[in-house]
Amino acid sequence: MFFNSLQKIAKLGAGLAAFGTLAFAMPAQAQGDLLVAPTRVILDGSRGTEVILSNIGSEEATYRIGLELRRMNEDGELVPVETAEANSVEEASLGMIRYAPRRIALPPGQPQAIRLSARPGAELPDGEYRVHMSFKAIPRPREVTADEQPSEGVTFRLIPVYGITIPIIVRHGRVEAQVALTQPAIVQGEAGPEFAMTIERSGESSTYGALNVFKPGVSDPVLQLGGVAVYPEIGHREVRLRLTPEQVAALRGQVRVEYREMPDQGGGLIAAVEGMIG
16 A cells, blocks of 8 residues: 555656646646655554655755644634644644654655554543644755856855645544524725625634535536635634636625535535525
């Protein structure tokens, strides 16, 4: 199974390098020359799992793997949290995650697995615990050419550092979430009209899925927004999506909004609401 996963990621990396974009069967995220799959990990038992990295560039690259804390605000933004400012849940989250290796060098087209597991303490309260695993490229040293040498003084070169961050979620004991959607609307944003609604969440668990807006008698959604998470630290999340004039016209009237699990997680209905958009 592990070997087959590596083969799949290697083929995905080669396809992405050759064609630019692909519809992945296994959710993956790319940044720079790095491809990571899956893009979200849930651990709810004693068994570990793997995150697979693939270098889709033309040169060998070195990556550093680490753990970060981030909190979601009500706009859906993930704000970095310093370790010194971590609360008890965040401290427990950092303490239970085990992973290896922490630094890898990958030749072009070469995938490698990061082994990942969680060890919750015996007295850990039931709940959801989360860290964010980061994968950052370490820039390779490069000599300064004669043309780049300054005539006098000191020269500086800015080298972009590419990275990807994915959530690692541990569900310990019994955790549940209750979700409701508010009435959708079209509002005026800073750059034009926007689709707006709120996802209300309560309970110990996060939710993650896609928002689909349907018109009566039409099977395909007129508007879609995938990968919408609401984490336990917030009770509601405001959703805003910029609209084109054509989308504004299509949304007017009676609509049904469905918040469903992502297709690779079964696509089950999380919450739905019907309303009129004026």
